Amino acid sequence: xxxxxxxxxxxxxxxxxxxxxxxxxxxxxxxxxxxxxxxxxxxxxxxxxxxxxxxxxxxxxxxxxxxxxxxxxxxxxxxxxxxxxxxxxxxxxxxxxxxxxxxxxxxxxxxxxxxxxxxxxxxxxxxxxxxxxxxxxxxxxxxxxxxxxxxxxxxxxxx
Amino acid sequence: xxxxxxxxxxxxxxxxxxxxxxxxxxxxxxxxxxxxxxxxxxxxxxxxxxxxxxxxxxxxxxxxxxxxxxxxxxxxxxxxxxxxxxxxxxxxxxxxxxxxxxxxxxxxxxxxxxxxxxxxxxxxxxxxxxxxxxxxxxxxxxxxxxxxxxxxxxxxxxx
DNA sequence: CTTTCCAATTAATAAAAATACAGTTTTTTC
DNA sequence: GAAAAAACTGTATTTTTATTAATTGGAAAG
Numbered sequence: 001x002x003x004x005x006x007x008x009x010x011x012x013x014x015x016x017x018x019x020x021x022x023x024x025x026x027x028x029x030x031x032x033x034x035x036x037x038x039x040x041x042x043x044x045x046x047x048x049x050x051x052x053x054x055x056x057x058x059x060x061x062x063x064x065x066x067x068x069x070x071x072x073x074x075x076x077x078x079x080x081x082x083x084x085x086x087x088x089x090x091x092x093x094x095x096x097x098x099x100x101x102x103x104x105x106x107x108x109x110x111x112x113x114x115x116x117x118x119x120x121x122x123x124x125x126x127x128x129x130x131x132x133x134x135x136x137x138x139x140x141x142x143x144x145x146x147x148x149x150x151x152x153x154x155x156x157x158x159x
Numbered sequence: 160x161x162x163x164x165x166x167x168x169x170x171x172x173x174x175x176x177x178x179x180x181x182x183x184x185x186x187x188x189x190x191x192x193x194x195x196x197x198x199x200x201x202x203x204x205x206x207x208x209x210x211x212x213x214x215x216x217x218x219x220x221x222x223x224x225x226x227x228x229x230x231x232x233x234x235x236x237x238x239x240x241x242x243x244x245x246x247x248x249x250x251x252x253x254x255x256x257x258x259x260x261x262x263x264x265x266x267x268x269x270x271x272x273x274x275x276x277x278x279x280x281x282x283x284x285x286x287x288x289x290x291x292x293x294x295x296x297x298x299x300x301x302x303x304x305x306x307x308x309x310x311x312x313x314x315x316x317x318x
Numbered sequence: 319c320t321t322t323c324c325a326a327t328t329a330a331t332a333a334a335a336a337t338a339c340a341g342t343t344t345t346t347t348c
Numbered sequence: 349g350a351a352a353a354a355a356c357t358g359t360a361t362t363t364t365t366a367t368t369a370a371t372t373g374g375a376a377a378g
Contacts, residue, residue, distance in 0.1 A: 004355090004356070004357095022333085022334060022335085023334070023335065024333095024334075037357080037358090038357075038358055038359080039334080039335075039336095040335090040336080040337080040357075040358065040359080040360095041356080041357060041358075042335090043334095043335055043336055043337085044336085044337090044356090044357085046335090047214045047220075047336085048214070050213055050214050052211040052212060052213045053211060053212075053334095053335095054209055054211045054225060055206045055207070055209050061206075061366085066213065091216075095285045095286075095299070096300075097258040097285055097297050097298060097299060097300050098257055098258045098300065100258065100297055102285040102286035102297050103286075104286060129288055130288075131273070131287070131288045131289065133277070134277070134286040134287065134288055136286065136288055136295070136297065163325090163326070163327095181363085181364060181365090182364075182365070183363095183364080196327080196328090197327075197328055197329080198364085198365075198366095199327080199328065199329080199330095199365090199366080199367080200326080200327060200328075201365095202364095202365055202366055202367085203326090203327090203366085203367095205365095206366085212364095212365095220336090
């Protein structure tokens with residue numbers, strides 16, 4: 001029970017480097033490396049990793065690791081859960097660079113989110129600019145990334 | 160039998176604009192719009208469209224249209240339109256300030272460039288926003304200007 | 319006008335994936 | 349350190365998805 005994290009890591013590696021068409025197949029690869037788990041567990045692991053199965057050019061299916069950004073998010077939330085309070089459904093991800101937050105949304109959702117942030121008059125968030133699927137938010141200089149996450153959790157479904 | 164193309168188009172729309180958790184659900188939405196098909200057909204349609212099901216933040220699953228690039232290929236072979244991307248001709252200059260890149264283009268070229276940068280999913284480039292002749296790009300904190308030049312050279316005619 | 323071919327489709331079924339439930343281990347709290 | 353809460357997992361089962369085999373409606377060929 002203690003090596004779930006290692007297993008998840010290994011699953012990511014296996015999926016990246018092989019064409020894996022089913023959870024049974026993945027189970028066999030894992031077993032060959034000493035991690036014996038059932039299909040049920042893998043179903044849960046893959047859900048947690050946000051892994052998906054797509055059609056290949058050759059007409060079969062294979063699992064893929066979706067997208068490095070999304071994946072990071074998923075790995076992060078390994079340590080927590082809950083918080084449905086945040087309401088914006090189009091939310092995809094948030095990252096920071098210097099005094100900036102870059103919030104990715106589904107296409108078309110950015111301006112609505114930016115508007116809500118602006119309207120909240122949060123003094124720590126100096127202003128925003130929105131494109132179609134991206135919001136830039138400028139933070140006050142004394143605001144840490146942790147502070148900012150806290151602030152944004154009012155709008156977004158964050159940990 | 161002759162309206163498969165229209166149906167595929169509609170499926171794409173439905174998936175983009177709704178949270179659809181299963182093929183049965185999709186079948187109902189299609190039926191409500193006059194397209195009555197069985198789950199078996201949808202399984203094949205979704206395979207052809209390279210659609211995938213991913214876990215949502217809320218713990219359910221939903222279908223998504225994977226990635227515009229990949230999708231274009233699929234759509235093309237069905238006889239639909241697409242647009243490729245190469246090196247950008249409208250490029251004028253690029254400069255850096257902190258974790259920012261400011262790219263100047265000829266008038267009207269900025270949003271197209273920003274789109275291509277976004278679509279490349281380059282993890283070092285957190286996001287972009289475009290005006291008419293300027294693109295702002297936020298870089299990840301560990302990315303140097305030299306790194307960034309290297310990255311942007313994929314899109315721009317740089318030395 | 320037939321016959322032949324082929325893509326599209328369905329009904330039925332097999333295969334794969336998700337989950338309810340229960341038992342166990344780990345972590346947290348007091 | 350015991351009690352309580354949370355996390356993890358397997359078994360059994362349900363739900364969902366993929367595929368097989370057969371059918372249909374054209375379109376093309378003869």
